[in-house]
Amino acid sequence: MKKSLMTAIFFLLAIGVVGNSAKKINVKTRNFRKVSEKSVKLPNYDGVKKISIFVKGFESGPTVSKIILQMDDYRITGLDKNNWKVKTNGVERKVTNVYISDGKGKKAFDTGIVTLELENVFNQKTLKYEGSPFSYNIKKFFNEWAKEYVVEIDGKVTVDGENYSVNKKEDVINNRVSNDTALFNYRSSFSENYKNPITKKMENLKLEMAAYEPENLKKGEKKPLVIWLHGQGEGGDDPDIDILGTETSALAKEEIQKYFTTSGTDTKGAFVLAVQSPTYWMDEGDGTNGNGSGISRYTQILMDTIKEYVKHNPSVDTERIYLAGDSNGGYMTVNMIINYPDYFAAAVPICEAYAYYEYERNADGTYKTNDIEVSAGGENSAVSKFKETKKLWVTKEKIQKMKKTPIWFIAAADDRIVTPQKFSLPTYRDLLKAGADNAWYSYYENVIGTDEPNSRFSGHFSWIYFLNNQVEGVQNREKIKNSKDESTSGFEPSNSGKGGNKKAQLKGKTFENVFEWMNFQKKIKNR
Structure with missing residues (x-):
């Protein structure tokens, strides 16, 4: 009996020992398999035919928000965002989604195209999104496409049940896709010979055009036209820069x-028509950015370009052509309604740079300058280097021409690039004193962004409020007209009131915002 008991105990212990050993072996085997899977190098997938960048516009400029891989292989499966690493122009980007798409990055089926969605990271110091395809030309003060835009991809795809590694590095700056620029489906240009205001010689000028044209128009239907004039940074020969630069x-x-x-x-x-100048709207003939107290070399060609577009498009309601622009384009907006006071139904100059006083000139017509360093976006702006006189550039005669066009100014009090006190504030005051009954002003304390909550921009960027549809309140007209305060002229900047504590009112109608007001305006014949 003792022998049988001892045998049984030994047998049980043996089973236990073997069982534990087996468990240990299994654990080691599983660990080995994990290590083996990691160490196995997947075969490289060489079916990526083209890499494109999807460019999206924001209030602070564009960024690349997607990478589109043209694979021409309909058997791709097993896409996992965690299997991908992406760099755009040297910046590591987080992949937030991966899916089969069409050529524009929209989800689709069986296309052989893969889209990687990227996280858009906003830099609070530069006030730009990381991975922007734009490069700022500090000599010209222009936005331009980056000379190269390198995309690096490291990922994994499954094709017919087999896993493959996708590893590619390529300059794709010319492979761009953008829904924002695609909205402007009409592209053209206008060229003609004009006399240079400074040299008095004939020269060939050319303006680029891009237009958004609503689809499915009914026969005989006519729609209003909004013309947009860009700022200093969006000049050149590619309207996409204009469309994306300020959204x-x-x-x-x-x-x-x-x-x-x-x-x-x-x-x-x-209809929306964006017109682009090759240099600056404030260029008076020498190729440089002027100071707002001269006539643009593009004055006549811009008018001819607008008329050419209207001629091309019989669906434009010629009694409802509206003009708006920011900074340089704000200058040009004022310049155009002075030179062509009977053409536009309404005008919206934003942070406009049409000077109130003239500036000193040399004998050859160029401007005398102060010896200061001019930097983009700083207090020593391109305007501040010139020597101001006390001779009015906005004369009584110009005010009488301006008052013929319904007008709505927009600016921020902390604009240090085009200070409202030297430009739009006194002009607006003079318009009111001259009896302009359809002139309004939205005046903000500063510029706070929307895409990234509480992002604070330069006060010059007041076009953000316009393009974000945040222009609602207006300044107190009577207070400004009767003000004796030389420091404020009766203006009271207001962010909470979205430009002011009053509402624009006309013919018994109260307007909730600038676009509702604009739509209501109609050209008065023989006004």
Whole structure:
């Protein structure tokens, strides 16, 4: 009996020992398998035919928000965002989603195209999104496409059940996709010979055009036209720079398009024409950015370009052509309604740079300058280097011409690039004193962004409020007209009131925002 018990105990212990040993072996085997899977090098997938960048515009400029891989292989499966690493122009980007798409980065099926969605990281110091495809030319003060934009991809795809490594590095600056620029489906240019205001010689000028044109127009239907004039940084020969640089594309989207109505129908929408100058709207003939107290070399060609577009497009309501622009474009907006006071139904100059006083000139017509260092976006702006006189550039005669066009100014009090006190504030005051009954001013304390909550921009960037549809309140006209305060002229900047504590009112109608007001304006014949 003892022998049998001892045998049984030994047998049980043996089973236990073997069992534990087996468990240990299994654990080691599983660990080995994990290590083996990691160490196995996957075969490289060489089916990526093309890499494109998807460029999206924001209020602070564009960024690359997607990478689109043209693979031409319909058997791709097993996409996992955690299997991908991406760098754009040397910046590591977090992949937030991976899916099969069409060529524009929209989800689709069986296309052989893979889109990697990227996280958009906003830099509070530069006030730009990381991974921007723009490069700022400090000599010209222009935004330009980066000379190269290198995308590095390290990922994994599954094709017919087999895993492959995707590893590629390529300059793709010319492979761009953008829904924002695609909205402007009409592209053209206008060229003609004009006399240079400084040299008095004939020269060939050319302006680029890009237009958003609503689809499915009914026969005989006419819609209003909004013309946008860009700022200093968006000149050149590629309207896409204009469309993306300050999010001009917002004018072609539902948030703003919904305010424009068509007489006699229930349809909504307006044409949007973005016109681009090769240099600056304030260029008086020497190729440089002027100071706002001269006549632009592009004055006549801009008018001819607008008329050429209207001639091309018989669906434009010629009694409802509206003009808006920021900074340089704000200068040009004022310049155009002075030179062509009977053409536009309304004008919206934003942070406008049409000087109130003249500046000193040399014998050859160029300007005398102060010896200061000019930097982009600093207090020593391109305007502040010139020597101001006390001779009015905005004369009584110009005020009488300006008052013929309904006008709505927009600016921020802390604008240090184009200070409102030397430009729009005294001009607006003079308009009111001259009896302008359809002139309004939205004046903000500073510029706070929307895409990134509480992002604080330069006070010059007041176009952000316009393109974000945040211009609602206006300044107290009577207070400004009767003010004796030389420091404020009766203006009271207001962010909470979205430009002021009053509302624009005309013919018994109160307007909730600048676009509702704009849509209501109609050219008065022989005004």
